[in-house]
Amino acid sequence: MTTVSAKKPNWFSSLAHPGNFLAWSRYLVWPLALLTVAAFAVGLWFAFWNSPDDYQMGDMVRVMYVHVPNAWLSQFVYAVMALSAFGTLVWRHPLADVANKAAAPLGATFTALALFTGSLWGRPTWGTYWEWDGRMTSTLVLLLIYLGIIALWRAFDDQLRAGRIIAIVTLVGALNIPVIKFSVDWWNTLHQPASVFTANGPRMPLPLLIPLLTMMLAFTLLFSLLQVLRMRTEILRRRADSLSRQAALQGVAS
């Protein structure tokens, strides 16, 4: 006679269970909101009142404090989605595709802002709002990938099936991330080479680096807050969808 014993979930699976996530993540919302506001207050104070002009760009350097954080998040959010896609395909974890769906509109917004602030930065610096060079074109492609993923999530009624298909699309799209990162090294471009994330550390004077890092922290906290809120909403939406289906079935049965 054989006995089948249920395998006890490990601590990570337990934490990542959608019901448990709803329970513990509510305690993150207010601390994250307060930290985000505080980081923005400090970052904007630095950006407007306590940051010197750049010797080449002059006061246009202040655009860097909103452009670089958005450009950083455009790629970071996609990395989060690619990791989620991996979780969907390998472990079929329900929270993984919730994370992917939640992050896509956030990533699209940060990417659009990176392009917008970049073009305003480019006009006085390079003499043009737009140039079809490697960095700008690959970032535009990233925005189109985000929009495609959002459209795919909306196209499917069965969100579990959608999750697997979109996970594959997300991983294929991830090939664009190294292209964005290394485009300034591979091709002749108007865009300056990396000056924050380099192998030898940041190549920027401290009075410019501190405001920049503070604003990057503020934007990353903002993304974390919005991601937690969107994931909570998505779990509740799936619960509501499930109840709606049950209501429809009960209506048929009665």
Add this chain to the structure above:
Amino acid sequence: MILSGEHFGFIFGSYLGVLVLVAALIVWVIVDDRRVKARLRALEASGIRRRSESDSK
């Protein structure tokens, strides 16, 4: 200080654009959350329960 800079229009435009889009994103996240919660409350108020909850009774 930003207001005294020669590129005021470009700097102001950048920060305004970020402010508008980020504010719109935050409002959308909050409104969507409230709409889903209201829908869930309405379903639960009509007596519909999840199968796992019904089975445990």
